[in-house]
Amino acid sequence: MAEVLVVVEATQAFGVKKVTLELLTAARELGEPSAVVLGGPGAAAAMTDKLAEYGARKIYAAEAEEINGYLVAPKAAVLAKLVQSVAPAAVLLASSQEGKEIAGRLAVKLGNGLLTDVVDLDASGVATQVVFADSIIVKSKVSKGIPLVTVRPNAVTPVPAPATPIREELTVELSEADKLAKVVDRVAEQKGARPELTEASIVVAGGRGVGDADSFKLVEELADLLGAAVGASRAAVDSGFYPHQFQVGQTGKTVSPQLYIALGISGAIQHLAGMQTSKTIITVNKDEEAPIFGLTDFGVVGDLFKVVPQAIEEIRRRKG
């Protein structure tokens, strides 16, 4: 069976991101998955168990300080050589900022087509994408080269399929052009124990209706009770209620969780662009005409400062 390359996304602490497990699951439908680890020394060993659990038959390890020391270009350089030598049936990456950037460089290097934000890829290489605020479904194909595809988080349910991967070392040889953008510092900002926004199965999001930064604690409280990530509308971000990296929508993150809870969000088209493929949507809004009710599975017309504390209390009571 043909080899399918899956480019591993990891956290700073060498944790395999959930999206990578989704990619491995999708790759198994297309051929034999090989995980490609591009990182600092020790990265592959730290992640082997997880990658094996989800069916990686092979692990390519490219480990060097330089890979993390410069932005994106080194990863694309290593990957381009690997693609040329193994001629895989497809290359899958996460549709994250970095995943897309690596894929973009790879496409230019190989003169290969590129499809981003894919939600499904079939064995014949036809990819499904949702575009324009997720209002249109598009089926596309790479017409030059192999399917080079970035896949949206939460598009596939990760299913374990234990394998015993063989490890293969890749040499990291970089040119001067790969070392032009130097990463001099990585600064972690408040994050806590919450799951990452794009990967979370539940997202609790607050809008302008939350009123101020302090009241976002209510949104966080509900989120933490549900093991959810916190999101925000642009109006909430622009008003300084919550940091920009949590913005959901056209100019923020695209999320597709099992459950999206919108609190004090009206449902502008640009907000819907980032969340309308969520499986289930719950809304609390005091305006019964708010457009978001049009796509809500369960809506409460009411004051979020009454409804949400009561819901929190009720969840606590049922949990005992």
Add this chain to the structure above:
Amino acid sequence: MKIVVLVKQVPDSGVERHLNGDDNTTDRVSAGNVINEMDEYAIEEALQVQQRHGGEVIVLTMGPAHATESIRKALSMGPDSAVHVVDDALRGSCAVATSKVLAAAIGQIGPDLVLCGAESTDGRVQVMPHMIAEWLGVAALTGARKLTVEGSALTIERQTDEGYEVVTAATPAVVSVWDTINEPRYPSFKGIMSAKKKPLETRSLADLGIDPAEVGFDGATSAVVEHSKRPPRQAGHKVTDSGDGGVQMVDFMAAEKFV
């Protein structure tokens, strides 16, 4: 400092957008067209760099003839001149071909700094800056929420999921910006009047030395096979809170097995 700002004309994201039925391309005719919002932040950043370090700001657009409206609008914010790459053969171009064309046009202008938006609202691909940098063999500093220029040294804060990264490079470089970097100015009346007289040059594929077979539908590295409207979501159940809205919400969550 010579600065090129990439400006893309896109269909207005505030109204319903379509793909053309015959060839699956973006409908750029019936839609109201606007400057890609993120690019206004790139223009503003270019003008601020120019204010501090001098030099000129040149708007660069690849797009159909009617993109000139957006170019004039961009010029009314303050840039000095514009270059419009326009050629019938470009219709249907993929990202790889677009990046090649933009890189060729940038190569002819020879700027120290290329500024662009982090992503476009129609494509949402976030790939153009790295692709262009790959063609030109220059640095790409992407996703900036802050840019500092000192002589030929550039430093950005790159927004990430975990926080931010500080990334440096020397000019020439491509820098893409998020909407957190600044607050774009509104064009003044004087700006709007003078924009009409600012130099706007056009370039064809021949001017750039690119074979039409490498771009457009013929040269595309990927193709849309079909498209359809996504079935709209159905509105579900709606209750008006009369004192037990929170409990009802949890009842629903329990029925759906979320609690």
